[in-house]
Amino acid sequence: MEVDAATIMNTLGRQARAAAKAMRMANTRSKDEALVLAAAVMRREMNEILAANALDMKAADENGLDDAMKDRLMLNGDRIEAMADGLEQIAALPDPVGAIDGLRYRPSGIQVGHMRVPLGVIGIIYESRPNVTADAAGLCLKSGNAVILRGGSEAIHSNRAIAACLRRALVDKGLSQDAVQLVDSTDRALVGALLKSEQYVDVIIPRGGKSLIERVSAESRVPVIKHLDGIxxxxxxxxxxxxxxxxxxxxxxxxxxxxxxxxxxxxxxxxxxxxxxxxxxxxxxxxxxxxxxxxxxxxxxxxxxxxxxxxxxxxxxxxxxxxxxxxxxxxxxxxxxxxxxxxxxxxxxxxxxxxxxxxxxxxxxxxxxxxxxxxxxxxxxxYGLGAEIGISTDRLHVRGPVGLEGLTTQKWIVYGHGEVRG
Amino acid sequence: MEVDAATIMNTLGRQARAAAKAMRMANTRSKDEALVLAAAVMRREMNEILAANALDMKAADENGLDDAMKDRLMLNGDRIEAMADGLEQIAALPDPVGAIDGLRYRPSGIQVGHMRVPLGVIGIIYESRPNVTADAAGLCLKSGNAVILRGGSEAIHSNRAIAACLRRALVDKGLSQDAVQLVDSTDRALVGALLKSEQYVDVIIPRGGKSLIERVSAESRVPVIKHLDGIxxxxxxxxxxxxxxxxxxxxxxxxxxxxxxxxxxxxxxxxxxxxxxxxxxxxxxxxxxxxxxxxxxxxxxxxxxxxxxxxxxxxxxxxxxxxxxxxxxxxxxxxxxxxxxxxxxxxxxxxxxxxxxxxxxxxxxxxxxxxxxxxxxxxxxxYGLGAEIGISTDRLHVRGPVGLEGLTTQKWIVYGHGEVRG
The missing domain is CATH 3.40.309.10 (Aldehyde Dehydrogenase; Chain A, domain 2)
Structure with a gap:
């Protein structure tokens, strides 16, 4: 089983890397149009999403999930509308990618500064709320990243339906559908395989209860952005x-x-x-x-x-x-x-x-x-980030509420005129 | 032996945490004066440092180290002077700690921005060059961090003598000498213990050949700032x-x-x-x-x-x-x-x-x-960073040449006037 999980994850990872390379260079308009279209598709396919959610709700009843969990899992028209709204709001935010700052001349004559660039491939591991599928994918796309989504097994049908809307919109706007991939299996070994995918995944963001976050932190070979408690x-x-x-x-x-x-x-x-x-x-x-x-x-x-x-x-x-x-x-x-x-x-x-x-x-x-x-x-x-993918209490990379900028990094850029060192 | 290494590292770690708490709040003048004094102590103690280095060079001969390694290990008056100069240059750089930027009013009335703060405790793992002891400690102190230094066993006498100069200067300026601690043993198990000290160490920076960096990356439970190759x-x-x-x-x-x-x-x-x-x-x-x-x-x-x-x-x-x-x-x-x-x-x-x-x-x-x-x-x-502790090809936290700012992080600060939410 472990071998299968690794094989599945390698395939997802390779596809995500290729998609990330394309997303990194996607222009702002394509990304924004894809997000707006995804919202429209989600509204149009509302009945399909509700039908998928009904399968999850039925399984939840059969498996005796408690009311709080069922409430988190449940979708209705308003909740789907809220997800679509969220995608439109993300589309309206400024694109962080390509922003150049701090350019200054150095005594050598070169001009040095920073350009903001996507992180690459982001893994999201979450529990029962299906809206994370849309919210997290939206933020990752806007910031030029590819995302691998691993939602709770209890929400698999809902997540599949939502991810399909996003993928359809990506293709329609000439972007790679593999920029949004759902781990389409409830096999728990896949979480372990995702946490070991340092070759393909640049950062993992767990969203859920403390035990999930602790497991992810303890096992992950990929850097994790997280918070455990809010005391x-x-x-x-x-x-x-x-x-x-x-x-x-x-x-x-x-x-x-x-x-x-x-x-x-x-x-x-x-x-x-x-x-x-x-x-x-x-x-x-x-x-x-x-x-x-x-x-x-x-x-x-x-x-x-x-x-x-x-x-x-x-x-x-x-x-x-x-x-x-x-x-x-x-x-x-x-x-x-x-x-x-x-x-x-x-x-x-x-x-x-x-x-x-x-x-x-x-x-x-x-x-x-x-x-x-x-x-x-x-x-x-x-805080004015427009949206939030989570909160970090870590010290490295990003702290506090994490928005689009936290899903990016910077590279140094140098403009020269033939300068050499010596 | 493994137990001993863990015990030693826990002691160093606890001391470093306490020192980091004090260093975090140390004012700019104390830090700068300690750096300038450390340079002066180093010049004054030049003969002691050279005598310590002679012990390392003698052992290097006995152990048949090659000429390139011996050249990296060797200290003379000019090299000690260069280390002292380096500390003075670091003292002259602007203090990154406490800098506030991006403060803006939000519709709720609160004012939100970022304050730059030290990372905490930094572990440096390096090979034969003793000058790393002074350079790395200087950068860590200026940026308000505590540092645990683990140099190459072939340089232990030199590193001990250099670290002693820094510690003396810290005490003289009313700062904690434990802000600079040298792992004063050549036991290799201590490297392993340091890499597992996630409770006490916030980041590890390895400086050396590819095999060192690979080992550190593979084993570390503490986040690592590094680059492997420069192709x-x-x-x-x-x-x-x-x-x-x-x-x-x-x-x-x-x-x-x-x-x-x-x-x-x-x-x-x-x-x-x-x-x-x-x-x-x-x-x-x-x-x-x-x-x-x-x-x-x-x-x-x-x-x-x-x-x-x-x-x-x-x-x-x-x-x-x-x-x-x-x-x-x-x-x-x-x-x-x-x-x-x-x-x-x-x-x-x-x-x-x-x-x-x-x-x-x-x-x-x-x-x-x-x-x-x-x-x-x-x-x-x-690039105008004034000094460099290394180069990062990682995507998270910091990329490219890493100076004082890369040894810090940011926290959000909020100025309010009694605002509440809802």
């Missing part, structure tokens, strides 16, 4: 505006619970008035959030329903209406707590103090660091 | 200025033979006049370069000493006075040859034709692509 912190400084602190803390925790940029731990400077702490904790309780505090927090919230936080709480991404709260003695203690427990995703300080805010921005080493704003803004759309 | 091409287009073509080809091949940015293969468009081909080939022969040509090249150089190139020649980095020459039918054929055989290091086109030059710059996918300039310019100093 995000809000720190309310001694010099915080208390109304703003309340508003940001409530938004960061309760706007949506299951997202990676939601707050999981609230840090509060010990000089913040007891009444302010109580108002914030009460607001959380009123929203139905379970609050787990340190000893000091519980003292200050005497009579309120605050459970005792354990060491484990500081290191937990709840993704649920649960919040840990810790009172700290200083900005240094807040920065230390974050350095120890943060997943390097997003942290924010609430303060009116210039020194505290500047220090927090500099000293906290996460992929997004904010001052007087909700952690919920850590998002490709909110 | 660089010069393509003389039909519309080349023939004098310029001669000058660039000769410089690219003969300025220095053993360097990665030297030309290994010369591609010539079939419409280039036979006399021009002959003049170029004769110039190479006059310089003592062995020329290996395709059939057409040999026909056009009838009567000249041109050997027949084999398939293997196109894929060989000679690093020697040997050149392969191929006549191609078109720009497309040149681009295809490069795509097939290039090591993605550096390629140049010689042409006065706008269309040909623009297409070459866009279509060739190497880390440096040039127009009318010698491949020898692919170098951190020539």
């Amino acid at each position: 995000c912190h809000v720190y309310i400084d001694a010099a915080a505006n208390s109304e703003m602190a309340l508003k940001i803390a409530v938004n960061a925790k309760t706007h949506r619970y299951g997202v990676c940029n939601a707050m999981e731990t609230l840090l509060i400077h010990c000089d913040v008035a007891v009444e302010v702490v109580q108002v914030i904790v009460q607001a959380m309780l009123d929203k139905g959030v379970e609050v787990r505090g340190c000893d000091v927090t519980r003292q200050r919230c005497n009579g309120m329903d605050v459970k005792l936080a354990s060491e484990e709480d500081w290191a937990t991404e709840y993704l649920a209406p649960v919040l840990s709260v810790r009172i700290v003695d200083s900005l240094d203690a807040a920065v230390d707590h974050i350095a120890t427990y943060s997943s390097d995703h997003t942290e924010t300080i609430v303060t009116e103090d210039y020194e505290a805010g500047s220090r927090f921005l500099r000293e906290v080493d996460s992929s997004s660091v904010m001052w007087n704003a909700s952690t919920r803004f850590a998002d490709g759309f909110e | 660089c091409h010069v393509y003389i287009d039909a519309a080349a200025n023939s004098e310029m073509a001669l000058k660039i080809a000769v410089n690219a091949k003969t300025h220095r033979y053993g360097v990665c940015n030297a030309m290994e293969t010369l591609l010539i468009h079939c419409d280039v006049a036979v006399e021009v081909v002959q003049v170029i080939v004769q110039a190479m022969l006059d310089k003592g370069v062995e020329v290996r040509g395709c059939d057409v090249t040999r026909q056009r150089c009838n009567g000249m000493d041109v050997k027949l190139a084999s398939e293997e020649d196109w894929a060989t980095e000679y690093l020697a006075p040997v050149l392969s020459v191929r006549i191609v039918d078109s720009l497309d054929a040149a681009v295809d040859h490069i795509a097939t055989y290039s090591s993605d290091h550096t390629e140049t086109i010689v042409t006065e034709d706008y269309e040909a030059g623009s297409r070459f710059l866009r279509e060739v996918d190497s880390s440096s692509v040039m127009w009318n300039a010698s491949t020898r310019f692919a170098d951190g100093f020539e």
Whole structure:
């Protein structure tokens, strides 16, 4: 079986390499027209996509998938329309490929700068949401890459139908359909083979739960762009505006619970008035959030329903209406707590103090660091990337929300006039 | 033994992490003063460094190292002075850390941008040249990183003496001496342990021969910044200025033979006049370069000493006075040859034709692509980086000559005024 998986993946990989070479040189208009056409095909073929999805939903019932999984898997007219919209939005974004910057003359006479170029072949490994098929392929195409998609086996019929729309549009616009390839099998050995395809694949982007990301990180010979956890912190400084602190803390925790940029731990400077702490904790309780505090927090919230936080709480991404709260003695203690427990995703300080805010921005080493704003803004759309293929908490290549630019790299270009060295 | 290596490396790793945290926040003046002081200490301790080097040279004699290796290993007053100079030059470069760019307002009211930050802990694995100890440590310190140095066992005494100068300067300027740590053992298992230290090391940069780089790439669990080969091409287009073509080809091949940015293969468009081909080939022969040509090249150089190139020649980095020459039918054929055989290091086109030059710059996918300039310019100093820690032919993070910026990453920063989402 392992041999078969490797053979299948080699074929996909060779085809992807050839397609990547062509996509790299495809002009902006062809790429944009193919994306707009793919959206149109998707709308036209809505019934076929829904029929394919019905097969997946039927299998999901038979296999006893839970309601949350079935909701992620389920397509309807609105969701297909949203995918088509997404492709049109990607088409409308500026093309990152070929952009030249930093050109400057050197004493030798040569002019040196950078040209932005596609990464090459991108592997996407994802779970049940079929919309990733369209979103990820759209971003990869726009940025001039070829993509190998490996979706969850529970979504195979839906993914096949969606990928077919994209491939049809590519061919129609004179581009290679192999720029979008779906691993059309549910054999799990194929994931392993994809992770070993360093010859054909330039980067793997896993999208899904923590166990998927951990497996991909541990096994992959191909570089991975990923984030594992989103243990995000809000720190309310001694010099915080208390109304703003309340508003940001409530938004960061309760706007949506299951997202990676939601707050999981609230840090509060010990000089913040007891009444302010109580108002914030009460607001959380009123929203139905379970609050787990340190000893000091519980003292200050005497009579309120605050459970005792354990060491484990500081290191937990709840993704649920649960919040840990810790009172700290200083900005240094807040920065230390974050350095120890943060997943390097997003942290924010609430303060009116210039020194505290500047220090927090500099000293906290996460992929997004904010001052007087909700952690919920850590998002490709909110940052102006237009779209997002994921969030990286890695240090190399790209950090934070990853848009089209993160799917490209740069090469040096030199304009000369016959200069030689010597 | 393996257990011991892991234990030693964990200690070094923990110390490096702690030092990296401090270095990340060190101000520009402390870092620059430490670098300048390290240069002064190195000059003051010149006799001690020379004595240490004498031990290495004695062992080299006993172990029968060849003259080329001994030359790389040998230190004298000039070479120590050059290392000290290098540290002062690094001190004089602008500090990349903390630079903020791209700040822009978003419709939500938040202001979003990037802040440049150090990578963290950098592992350098290198061979016999002791100057790498000073150069690499200097670049890592300036960019706010901690470094773990693993030099060749044949240079252990020299490396120890040089690292001691750097560590003394760090302490004197109130910085952590553990920002520069030398793996002070010749046990080869330590290289393996370093390559598995993903918990403590953010990136490995190998400097040395191809077999070292291959081993590091194959074994490392830590991301690697590297290049394997430098199979660089010069393509003389039909519309080349023939004098310029001669000058660039000769410089690219003969300025220095053993360097990665030297030309290994010369591609010539079939419409280039036979006399021009002959003049170029004769110039190479006059310089003592062995020329290996395709059939057409040999026909056009009838009567000249041109050997027949084999398939293997196109894929060989000679690093020697040997050149392969191929006549191609078109720009497309040149681009295809490069795509097939290039090591993605550096390629140049010689042409006065706008269309040909623009297409070459866009279509060739190497880390440096040039127009009318010698491949020898692919170098951190020539590009204006001030110094270079290596050259990357990888696609992720950094490509081409790597200077201070390549040793850093970016985090997103957000300035808000109480904005929340929703």
